[in-house]
Amino acid sequence: MKELFELYFLFLKMGxxxxxxxxxxxxxxxxxxxxxxNWCTKEELLDYxxxxxxxxxxxxxxxxxxxxxxxxxxxxxxxxxxxxxxxxIIIISILATIIQSITHLxxxxxxxxxxxICVCVLILNATINLWKSAVKDRIGIxxxxxxxxxxxxxxxxxxxxxxxxGFFGYLYKTITGGKEK
Amino acid sequence: MIYLxxxxxxxxxxxxxxxxxxxxxxxxKDLAIKTGWYTIEDLMNxxxxxxxxxxPLGVNMxxxxxxxxxxxxxxxxxxxxxxxxxxxxxxxxxxMFKKFKDSPIIEKIFFGIRPASIALIASAGYSVMKExxxxxxxxxxxxxxxxxxxxSSIIYGVILYIVFSKFKLxxxxxILISAVIGIIVKF
Numbered sequence: 001m002k003e004l005f006e007l008y009f010l011f012l013k014m015g016x017x018x019x020x021x022x023x024x025x026x027x028x029x030x031x032x033x034x035x036x037x038n039w040c041t042k043e044e045l046l047d048y049x050x051x052x053x054x055x056x057x058x059x060x061x062x063x064x065x066x067x068x069x070x071x072x073x074x075x076x077x078x079x080x081x082x083x084x085x086x087x088x089i090i091i092i093s094i095l096a097t098i099i100q101s102i103t104h105l106x107x108x109x110x111x112x113x114x115x116x117i118c119v120c121v122l123i124l125n126a127t128i129n130l131w132k133s134a135v136k137d138r139i140g141i142x143x144x145x146x147x148x149x150x151x152x153x154x155x156x157x158x159x160x161x162x163x164x165x166g167f168f169g170y171l172y173k174t175i176t177g178g179k180e181k
Numbered sequence: 182m183i184y185l186x187x188x189x190x191x192x193x194x195x196x197x198x199x200x201x202x203x204x205x206x207x208x209x210k211d212l213a214i215k216t217g218w219y220t221i222e223d224l225m226n227x228x229x230x231x232x233x234x235x236x237p238l239g240v241n242m243x244x245x246x247x248x249x250x251x252x253x254x255x256x257x258x259x260x261x262x263x264x265x266x267x268x269x270x271x272x273x274x275x276x277m278f279k280k281f282k283d284s285p286i287i288e289k290i291f292f293g294i295r296p297a298s299i300a301l302i303a304s305a306g307y308s309v310m311k312e313x314x315x316x317x318x319x320x321x322x323x324x325x326x327x328x329x330x331x332x333s334s335i336i337y338g339v340i341l342y343i344v345f346s347k348f349k350l351x352x353x354x355x356i357l358i359s360a361v362i363g364i365i366v367k368f
Contacts, residue, residue, distance in 0.1 A: 016235050019351065025237075051274060052201075054291050057267030058239035059201030065264075065271040077272050081264050088236035092244040093256050095230055100249075103226075107364055114363020115229045116222070116313045117334050118355050121341045122232065123306035126203050130299045140296040147300035151207065152308070155214065158207045158301050159197045162294060169293020170286065177289075 004079050007072060011064055011083030016091075018060070025060050029067075039071055060084065139172065183251045184258045190216075191243055191262030198239065200298045203228075205239040205263075207301035209246060210308055218250045221312050233353045239263065314338060334368045 014032060018025040026049060033039045040048075045067075052062030061081055068080025102108050135144055147165060150156040190212060198204040206228070213219050219227075231241035240260055247259025311317070313334060320329040337359075345355060 018237075019235050019353070052271070054199070054287070055267075055270055055274065056197060056199050057195050057201075057264065057270070058198075058205070058237045060237040061240065061264050061267045062271050065268050066275055069272055069275045074272055077275070078268055081268055085236070085240050085260055085264060088234075088240045089244050089256055089260055091234050091236065092230070092241050093248055093253050095234065096245055096248040096256070099226070099230065110364045110367045111360035112226050112229070112363065113334075113368040114337075114359040114361070114366070115356055116225045116309075117338045117363075117368065118341060118352075118359035119225045119228045119232075120306070120310045120313050120338055121345055121355070122228070122352055123203060123206070123302070123309060124342065125345060127299065127303045127306055130200070130302065134295045134299060143293065143296040144300040144303075147297045148304050148307075151301055151304035155211075158211055159193060161297055161301065162197045162199065165293040165297030166290040167293070169291065170289040173289035173292050 004072060004075065007068060007076060008079050008083040011068070011080045012086050015060075015084040016087035025063070029063065033067060040067060044070070143168070184254060187247050187251055187255055187258040188262035188265075191247070191259045192265055194243070195263040195266040199294055200302075202238050203302050203305070204298055205242055207305040209242060210305045212246070219246065221308060223249070225309055225313065229356050233356050331368065333366060337362065337366070337368070 010032060014025065014028055018028050026045075029045060030042060034042050034045060045063075048063050048066040048070075049059070052059045052066065055062055061084060064080045064084040065077040069077035072079065099108075103112075131144075135141055143165060147161050151158065151161060194205055194208040194212075198208050206224075209224055209227075210221065213221060213224055227242050227245040228238075231238050231245060234241055240263065243259045243263040244256040248256035251258065314331055315329055316331055317329065320326070322328075341355065341359065
């Protein structure tokens with residue numbers, strides 16, 4: 001029981017210092033879990049991280065569940081994840097309350113009009129970086145364009161598009177993979 | 182019941198948003214259009230707040246949407262909904278770790294999902310930009326092509342993009358500067 005508390009509060013602590021999630025959390029995890037506590041090796045951590053990236057859900061949450069599970073089984077996985085999301089819930093709830101009560105002020109309105117342009121730039125930048133790392137061949141580009149059009153102009157649900165794309169990838173690789181051999 | 186609805190909607194997002202970070206954005210855009218709980222403009226404000234606070238972007242945005250719809254308990258329900266599929270899937274994978282890691286089936290499926298996931302983020306980015314940089318409503322009234330573009334916003338966006346790609350500072354920094362410039366310029 002004491003160990004579960006320790007697990008919960010460690011992940012709570014990491015959740016409250018890691019800005020932006022994703023890649024930003026890797027050095028923090030490494031320091032707390034590998035260097036300070038020796039709870040897993042660096043290789044294990046990178047493996048968990050890689051799997052967290054290619055499974056559904058938020059990467060940081062997936063990695064937390066993985067480490068928690070390794071240390072304390074199913075309960076550990078749940079406890080680590082709950083610890084990690086606790087700061088988000090508290091901080092965002094407080095901020096959302098404040099923002100909702102001041103959002104009608106002209107100054108706040110203008111500030112957010114500038115911030116929204118910044119958000120555009122952030123999203124554009126993230127998209128370009130992801131594109132560089134994952135869209136490498138012609139079939140990837142075609143798939144990208146088809147999904148982009150279906151989502152932007154025909155408002156097809158992202159759930160359906162992800163399922164179709166996964167199915168397509170499986171079929172395509174099965175057919176062409178056989179030929180290459 | 183709104184709380185059950187939130188858990189259900191966010192479980193769907195947790196199950197299908199692959200790739201972390203902004204991967205939840207297209208799903209939240211879809212949810213906004215489908216339910217009318219919040220506008221695209223609200224969603225952009227949420228992205229900014231979520232980027233500027235600790236915690237993973239997807240978790241922060243889910244709490245925010247849940248909070249807007251169902252207050253504190255709503256935020257908790259949305260966030261729990263988001264992580265339930267993760268917990269279930271990861272525990273299953275952890276139990277059969279080796280098999281998953283080298284599975285050719287997973288590799289094949291992700292060959293399709295990776296570009297699709299990026300296309301969805303790009304598409305959400307497109308809707309957001311349409312809102313922030315263009316003025317289709319005014320254009321349809323006046324038919325003057327200059328009314329279509331929010332010129333000062335576009336100029337600022339381009340400058341910001343150039344600066345952002347040159348100096349990789351933390352996004353919070355750019356969000357704060359943009360807030361100040363927004364107050365001064367009144368976009």
